[in-house]
Amino acid sequence: xxxxxxxxxxxxxxxxxxxxxxxxxxxxxxxxxxxxxxxxxxxxxxxxxxxxxxxxxxxxxxxxxxxxxxxxxxxxxxxxxxxxxxxxxxxxxxxxxxxxxxxxxxxxxxxxxxxxxxxxxxxxxxxxxxxxxxxxxxxxxxxxxxxxxxxxxxxxxxxxxxxxxxxxxxxxxxxxxxxxxxxxxxxxxxxxxxxxxxxxxxxxxxxxxxxxxxxxxxxxxxxxxxxxxxxxxxxxxxxxxxxxxxxxxxxxxxxxxxxxxxxxxxxxxxxxxxxx
Amino acid sequence: xxxxxxxxxxxxxxxxxxxxxxxxxxxxxxxxxxxxxxxxxxxxxxxxxxxxxxxxxxxxxxxxxxxxxxxxxxxxxxxxxxxxxxxxxxxxxxxxxxxxxxxxxxxxxxxxxxxxxxxxxxxxxxxxxxxxxxxxxxxxxxxxxxxxxxxxxxxxxxxxxxxxxxxxxxxxxxxxxxxxxxxxxxxxxxxxxxxxxxxxxxxxxxxxxxxxxxxxxxxxxxxxxxxxxxxxxxxxxxxxxxxxxxxxxxxxxxxxxxxxxxxxxxxxxxxxxxxxxxxxxxxxxxxxxxxxxxxxxxxxxxxxxxxxxxxxxxxxxxxxxxxxxxxxxxxxxxxxxxxxxxxxxxxxxxxxxxxxxxxxxxxxxxxxxxxxxxxxxxx
Numbered sequence: 001x002x003x004x005x006x007x008x009x010x011x012x013x014x015x016x017x018x019x020x021x022x023x024x025x026x027x028x029x030x031x032x033x034x035x036x037x038x039x040x041x042x043x044x045x046x047x048x049x050x051x052x053x054x055x056x057x058x059x060x061x062x063x064x065x066x067x068x069x070x071x072x073x074x075x076x077x078x079x080x081x082x083x084x085x086x087x088x089x090x091x092x093x094x095x096x097x098x099x100x101x102x103x104x105x106x107x108x109x110x111x112x113x114x115x116x117x118x119x120x121x122x123x124x125x126x127x128x129x130x131x132x133x134x135x136x137x138x139x140x141x142x143x144x145x146x147x148x149x150x151x152x153x154x155x156x157x158x159x160x161x162x163x164x165x166x167x168x169x170x171x172x173x174x175x176x177x178x179x180x181x182x183x184x185x186x187x188x189x190x191x192x193x194x195x196x197x198x199x200x201x202x203x204x205x206x207x208x209x210x211x212x213x214x215x216x217x218x219x220x221x222x223x224x225x226x227x228x229x230x231x232x233x234x235x236x237x238x239x240x241x242x243x244x245x246x247x248x249x250x251x252x253x254x255x256x257x258x259x260x261x262x263x264x265x266x267x268x269x270x271x272x273x274x275x276x
Numbered sequence: 277x278x279x280x281x282x283x284x285x286x287x288x289x290x291x292x293x294x295x296x297x298x299x300x301x302x303x304x305x306x307x308x309x310x311x312x313x314x315x316x317x318x319x320x321x322x323x324x325x326x327x328x329x330x331x332x333x334x335x336x337x338x339x340x341x342x343x344x345x346x347x348x349x350x351x352x353x354x355x356x357x358x359x360x361x362x363x364x365x366x367x368x369x370x371x372x373x374x375x376x377x378x379x380x381x382x383x384x385x386x387x388x389x390x391x392x393x394x395x396x397x398x399x400x401x402x403x404x405x406x407x408x409x410x411x412x413x414x415x416x417x418x419x420x421x422x423x424x425x426x427x428x429x430x431x432x433x434x435x436x437x438x439x440x441x442x443x444x445x446x447x448x449x450x451x452x453x454x455x456x457x458x459x460x461x462x463x464x465x466x467x468x469x470x471x472x473x474x475x476x477x478x479x480x481x482x483x484x485x486x487x488x489x490x491x492x493x494x495x496x497x498x499x500x501x502x503x504x505x506x507x508x509x510x511x512x513x514x515x516x517x518x519x520x521x522x523x524x525x526x527x528x529x530x531x532x533x534x535x536x537x538x539x540x541x542x543x544x545x546x547x548x549x550x551x552x553x554x555x556x557x558x559x560x561x562x563x564x565x566x567x568x569x570x571x572x573x574x575x576x577x578x579x580x581x582x583x584x585x586x587x588x589x590x591x592x593x594x595x596x597x598x599x600x601x602x603x604x605x606x607x608x609x610x611x612x613x614x615x616x617x618x619x620x621x622x623x624x625x626x627x628x629x630x631x632x633x634x635x636x637x638x639x640x641x642x643x644x645x646x647x648x649x650x651x652x653x654x655x
Contacts (some may be wrong), residue, residue, distance in 0.1 A: 171359035172328040175348040176355050177381030177424070191365050 002066075017189045020150045026146045032251075038244035059241035068228060068246055075224035076253065078140060078215075079208040082147035086204055089148075090155035091197070092138065095189070098163035109160070120213040123236035128217055146214050151204035158203070163189070198264035206254055225250050278339030278404060278431040278465060279304045283323050294320035295488040298334070300464070309479030310468045313511065317488035318468040319358065319367055322434045325466065326355050338431050349380055354425040355434040358468075358534045360417045362409045362424070368416075369405040372396065372423045373464035391427045398453060399423050401606060413552065414441040417449075426457070431641045433465040439474065440617065476500065484508050502632075506562060506639040515567045515595050515607045522563045536563060537580045538602025543628045549643045553633065562634040567595065569630035570608035572622055579625035582606065587616045598622060628651055 038046065039060065043211065079117040095100075095108050127135070136142030166189060174184040190197070214226040229246045232239040287294035295317040302308050310318050327348040336343050343351045354375070361554040362371050367603055369392060375381050375390035383391070398403040409417060418441045425433060438580060439447045439454075455478060458530040458534040458655065469475050475482050476496035484491045492504035503509035509517045522536035532550055533542045545553075553561065573579050581599040585605060589612060596608045596616055608624060616622065631645040 050281045056413075060458070167359055167361060169357045170363065172323075172326070172348060173355070173357055173361035173424075174363070174374075176326055176351075176353060177375035178349050178378030180347075180349055183379070188363060225505075 033253075035247055039248045042243055043239065043241055057204055059239075060244040062239075063249065068225065068249075069108075071143045071223050071225045071228040072249065074140075075209060075226060075250075078143045078147065078222070079205055079211075081140070082146045082151050082208045083201055083204045085144060086148060086151040086155045087201065089157060090152050090200075093152075094156045094159035095163050095185075098160045099168065109156075111156055112153050112156055115149050120149075123216050124213055127214075129217055134261050137218060138222055140222055143215060143219055144220065145225075146218060146271045147211060149209050150207050150211055150214075152206065155204055158200040159196050162193040168194050195264050198261050200206050202257060202261060205257060209250075209254060217253060225249060280324070280432060281337040282321075282467070283335045283337070285321070285331050285336070287320055287324060287329060287331045287497055293317070293488040294329075295324070295485075298485075298488075298490055299487040300483060300490070300493065302464060305462045306465055307465045307472040307478060307480045308483060309402060310439075310466060310480075310483045310485055311472060311475035311511070312485040318470075318485055319436055321485070322355065322436050322466060322468055323357070325432070326353055326434055327351050335442055335500065341554060346426065348426060349378075349430075349478045349603050352380075352429045352430050353432040353434055354430040356422050356425045356436060356438040360421040362417060362421055364409050367406055367408055368396070368401060368412070368423075371409065371420055372405075372427055375428050376423060387426075395423045396424045398457070399450075401427075402467070407618050415443060420441060430463065431604065433463050433467075435465065435467045437469055438467075438591060440470075451477060472514070476512075486488075486511070495655055502641060502644060503564075504641050506564065509564050509634075513566055515609065517564050517566050517632075518566045518570070518604075518606050519562055519634070520604050520606075524556075524559045524561065534563065536602070537582075537600040537604055539580055541580070541626075543645065544576055544632070545628070545643075545645045549645065551634070556635075556642075560636045560640070562636055562639065563627050564632040564634060567607040567609040567629050569627040570606060571586065571625045571627065572596070572614070572616075573625055577614060577623060578649070579623045580606075581621070581623045584616045584618050584620045584622055587618060589615070597624075598624065 040055045041053050042056050073104050116227045129143055131137040171184055174188045210226060229243055232242040282298055282300040285298040286296050296322060313316050324331050373388050373542050376383045384533055396405055401416060404416060422438045439450050442450060467478055478498055479495050479625040482499045483493045484494050492499055492508050506519055520536050525533040525535050530628045532545060534551060582600040585597040585599045588595045592612045594610050594612055596610050598606045600606050629646040633642040635642055
């Protein structure tokens with residue numbers, strides 16, 4: 001038997017590495033932890049900085065019994081629909097930009113990306129006026145549509161890299177094997193870009209879910225939970241506990257989704273970037 | 277099974293020529309090898325037949341069907357890609373059975389499984405069937421790609437360098453397997469290769485292609501012994517054929533005297549060839565002779581003279597490069613047990629039966645000094 005003995009130096013190195021990683025994890029997770037702590041603090045103890053307080057679920061009770069849930073589901077509807085629309089439009093677009101040679105190809109790709117350059121606040125005024133005129137103001141459709149500015153460029157640019165990594169020969173081979181183009185796309189290409197699809201889909205969902213400027217100014221009744229969390233900041237009192245509870249609830253879908261697909265996510269984020 | 281006819285196929289990629297005016301007529305069950313150096317247009321030709329690339333001009337007919345407007349899936353051809361083009365998310369078995377599950381070529385599950393196992397055994401990958409593609413070596417991937425094509429019963433096999441990534445030993449055994457399979461299956465096959473030995477040993481006929489054009493089409497012997505141009509002669513054989521310029525000194529019926537390699541040499545050629553050379557407008561021709569036809573003389577006097585430039589022992593044979601008196605380099609294949617010092621003076625003769633004459637200006641084949649291949653090889 002060969003016994004593997006580690007040198008003391010290696011052990012020390014490993015320990016230091018662990019301590020540093022732990023410190024970074026604490027640093028990154030602390031705001032989240034603080035939010036959760038705040039959400040279970042009563043208002044009277046809100047501003048203490050010690051960790052000693054009487055825990056309460058009162059904040060959650062208040063938030064959940066208000067119409068916050070309605071806005072929560074609004075956000076869910078709009079975000080999920082926005083991602084779905086982006087998938088339906090973006091996957092073929094990414095494929096086309098990766099595979100076909102056509103005039104102005106790079107310009108079109110860059111234009112799509114450039115939607116992400118301008119701050120939303122820059123275009124919100126004309127958009128507001130146009131939405132009012134078209135009757136898109138304060139509708140699901142209007143929000144889903146404007147969210148494409150956020151989700152579509154992201155999805156197209158991530159997936160384009162994945163499609164470029166697939167050799168055109170594979171498509172040709174599958175066609176020669178007796179499959180129509182559609183079946184090749186669904187049975188051969190989509191499974192190959194699945195990690196990218198998952199990663200891009202999740203990122204899009206997070207960005208859509210967290211969108212603030214667009215729903216703030218383009219919605220009222222179909223407002224999303226991101227914006228609604230504001231109302232706990234009244235001019236006279238600030239219910240920090242309720243803001244924190246609302247934020248904690250709001251973070252749940254993202255956390256759950258990320259946990260469910262984390263296996264694909266890590267691979268997806270690292271895979272597309274590295275060319276073989 | 278079907279015949280194949282290509283008529284005037286032309287494909288340009290922008291300004292770059294893929295192939296130009298390629299016409300081929302391949303009867304049913306023929307095994308045609310397409311041979312040429314890298315970038316010659318071999319793969320483009322296959323892609324045009326398969327329908328992966330659309331030609332600028334020309335037409336493809338498989339059997340009685342003109343397939344120009346058909347999708348690749350509808351042409352009923354099976355292709356082996358040089359890049360393998362395997363499905364990376366599937367195992368070896370799933371890759372091989374993939375065509376047999378398609379809407380067009382579906383077979384009953386049992387029959388499909390039997391075929392996959394049969395060909396996996398033949399290709400010696402039956403122990404790998406459950407491996408994912410990523411876990412395979414290049415040679416194993418190439419055999420999987422070959423297997424995926426072989427399990428089908430198409431009108432036409434298209435094979436793009438299917439043995440190029442195998443090690444030498446495996447390549448030899450696979451070549452033998454393919455030869456046997458060729459006789460068993462009898463499916464019309466277009467086999468692309470840049471290995472002249474593969475082209476000659478497998479092909480019923482060989483199409484030599486370069487710069488997007490077919491230089492010669494013929495039986496392996498024909499291409500080797502009567503190359504249509506200097507270029508074809510140079511592509512076949514290793515070490516490369518010697519091509520030297522020769523001046524026809526004295527024209528005569530039976531014997532002609534050639535001045536080449538800086539020396540006078542009387543070579544006797546058959547009467548009709550002598551007459552043909554007489555009739556040429558130019559008195560300069562190009563003469564080709566294979567390294568194996570160069571004999572190093574022992575006496576140090578007769579024949580051509582030169583100095584050993586390099587000597588490469590290759591086991592049973594050695595390659596000797598000689599700087600001739602006239603300045604040209606001559607390659608010779610000599611017995612492995614003889615050794616030569618560099619810079620040593622040698623003299624050598626060239627077999628008069630093995631000369632191939634080319635036109636000086638257009639490099640086209642004129643004649644060869646022996647009438648038949650038999651005469652050459654037994655004489």
